[in-house]
Amino acid sequence: MVKQSGPPRAALRPPGASPPEAAAGAPERAAGRPARRRVPLRRRLRRDGVLLLLALPGLLYFLVFHYLPLFGYVIAFQDFQPFLGFAESAWVGLDNFAALFGDPRFWSALGNTLRITLVQLVLFFPAPIGLALLLHSILSDKIRRFVQSIVYLPHFIGWVIIVSIFQQVLGGAGVVPHLMDALGLPRYDVMTDPDAFPWLVALQVIWKDAGWGTIIFLAALLSIDQGLYEAAAIDGAGRWRRLWHITLPGITPVIILLLILNLGSILSVGFEQIVLQRDAVGPEAGEVLDTYVYFHGIRSGEWGTSAAVGLIKAVVGTALVLGANKVAHLFGQEGVYRGADK
Amino acid sequence: MEPPTRLGLAAKVMTLVIISFVVLYPFAAVVMTSLSTQDEITRNGGLVLFPVEPTLEAYRVIFSGGTVTRALLVSVAVTVAGTLASLSVTVAMAFALARRELTGGRAILMVALFTMLFSPGIIPNYLLVKELGLLNSFGSLILPALVSAFNLVVLRSFFMGLPQELLESARMDGAGDLRILLRIVLPLSKAVVAVVSLFYAVAYWNAFFNALLYLESDKWPLPLILRLYVLQGQPLGADIAAAAGEVPPPAQALQMAVVVVALVPILLVYPFLQRYFTKGVLTGAVKG
Structure with missing residues (x-):
């Protein structure tokens, strides 16, 4: 409102660009x-x-x-036919959407997607925060770096390898079932249990990316003014009070930023991870929107309906990001964009 | 901060030890299984802590079969070519966008950054690759993934943090932009270029999605071969051993040997590059 004459302020300010800009920008800009x-x-x-x-x-x-x-x-x-192309294929209005909404397999894929995202949000989202707090509280630099270099590693391993490794450790002929046999417990193969699928997916994501996810939180933790802790300690605030009143507010902007971005991908769960395991648990539990698009569109040639799924995903995702950003601004948080609404 | 209590310290150390074990143990299990004989696997059911008679038989068989060797070559070629192409394009673009007064720079940056918020989706991408005539060519693994906006931002913010006086004085001496990039900026940016190369190389090495969508099975890279043999249980190499009149190595050992082949390059490069992450090359860029 105030800055109408200036150039439109950048949405999504490039991360990290601010310090040099602030340092060098002011005098240079004036001149x-x-x-x-x-x-x-x-x-x-x-x-x-x-x-x-x-x-x-x-x-x-x-x-x-x-x-x-x-x-x-x-x-x-359209009723898209590859040999006719975009120009020649017949227009069908909203028929594809109607067909989609009448397909129970679409609703089942939507339900699975939401179930998996929800479990992931509850289990995976807090994991890097906890791990970052733990790493941050370690006073020895050497130990912290050592643990960091271990927990970052799985981020670089591809899903095929990760699923293979999980198969080897948790699967039917693997380590854990063998241990359970040895202990006289009943056999249980988590890799093929449809009911456990969302939990398995979340567990794999935690193994792969909880460590890598700490980077952004460690950066936020480092930027908290140490003087605040000393002042609070002098005022008699205990460990937990300091955690609650200084540390958490310090990383809240990052948490909100990531929550908003996560909302945008609420209808997307890692295609690769799911498609590799969909057959092991069966499509009733393992079909998600992206695999639905893949199998119905590219494999079976139902181009129109699968493109409709993609369009719904894109529109819902963008709307959720923009909406959540608005809400974050209402609560006085910065969100993803800065200044765009102010 | 005051030193933590003894109990707190013990709890922390225990937690870290457990976490490290959970991360590292599966790798060990995979390697040990790949070196085991059938006897050992039957006896221990995949829980081979250390094979008594380690054997490289599984590796000999998978490399004599042809499929794995060919897939390995495809993966190496795509990774090398792709990383070089991605790196050149990204460095050039980041260098240009790091100049604050670049005409149209702001708009170009927005075009790139906005792609972090949406992805075109499977069907439109497939149709595009098809229209461009890239179906079933190795270009379909590289071109659609050429530049990552994230890597662009990492490089750009690093370039912006370089001492500008240095570039300014080179410009005074009559050095052109290209010369400045090659002679001054790049030598100062080895660490961040190494990190970005790792990101690109890992992405190409692990390329699964594009290969599944766009390539016929005779051109598949390692990840798809891995899926075929390990997850879909296609028998591997048994026919070769049988034809030679030998007892084939155990299926599990063969499968895990392929996993190891796919893992080794990452495990070899990682230790040299990880110190840059912990040194905070990324924290400056990731911090919003």
Whole structure:
């Protein structure tokens, strides 16, 4: 409202850009802006020519592979036939959506997706926070670095390998069932139990990414003013009170940022992880929206309806991010965008 | 902060030991199983702590079969070519966008950043790759994943943090932008370039999704071969051993040997690069 005359403020300020900008930007901007206006566009283009050429391949990539495909969603409203193409395929209005909503397998995939995301939110989301707090509380640098380098490792392992490893450790012929046999417990194979599937998926995600997820929280913890802790300790605040009144408020913005971004992907669970295990537990428990699109669209050629699923996912995801961002602003939090609403 | 209580310290150490074990043990289990004989696997049911008679038989069989060797070559080639291509394009773009007064720089940056919030989805991507004539070519593994906006941001914010006087004085001396990038910026950015290379290389090495969508099975890279043999239980190498009149190595050992082949490159590179993460190359970039 206040800053109407200025250039539109950037949504999604590039992370990390702020310190140099704040340090070098102020004096340079005061002197630089009037001068910059006077440089004619042609001269500026000649000055920046090499740089623009350097940026061009990357820009083309983003336009071609991220923006151009969006037009492909027109087939959600077509009876798309690959040999006819976009132009010749018949328009069918909302028929694809109607067919989709009448398909019980779609609703089952939607339910599975939501169940898996929910379990993941409850189990996985707090894991990196707890681990980061634990790592942060370790006073020895050496030990902390050592543990960090161990827990970051699984992030770099592909899903195929991870599922194979889980199969080897938890699966029918694996380590854990063998141990249970040895202890005289009944046999149980978690890898093929449809009821346990969301829990298994969350467990695998925790194993892979809980360590990696600590990076962002450790950065937030490091930026908390140590003086606050000392002052609170002098005032007689105990360990838990300091955790509650200093540490948690210090990392709340990061938690909210990640929650908002998670909301945007509420209808997406890792395609790769799920498609690898869908057959082991059966489609009733293992089909999610992305695998539904894959099997119905690319495998069976139901292009229109699967594109409709993709469109619904994209619209719901974007709406949730924008809505949650708005709510975060109402509560005085920064959210994902800064300044866009202010 | 005051030192923690004894009990608290013990609890923390225990927790960390358990976490480290849970992360590391599965790797050990995989390697040990791949070295085991059938006897040992039957006796211990996958719980081979250390094989009494370790054997490399499983590795000999998978590498004589052809399929695994070919998939390995595909994965290595795609990883090397892809990482080089991605790195060049991303470094060039990040360098350009690190210049604050670049004409149109703000808009270009937004085009890139906005892609972090949405993805076009499976069907439109497939149709695009098909229209571009990339179906069943190795380009379909590289081009659709050429630049990651996250890596772009990591590089850009690192470049912006370099001492600007250095670049300014080079410019005074008449050095062009390309020369500045190659002679001054890149030599100062080895650590962050190494980290970004690792991210790209790992992504190409693990490429599963694009390969599944776009490639026929005779061009499959290692991850898809892994799925075929380990998760879908397709028998592997048994025919070769049988044809040679030998007793084939146990199926589990063969499967785990393929897993190890897929794991080793990551495990080899990781120790050299992980110190950069803990040194906080990323924290500056990740911090919003």
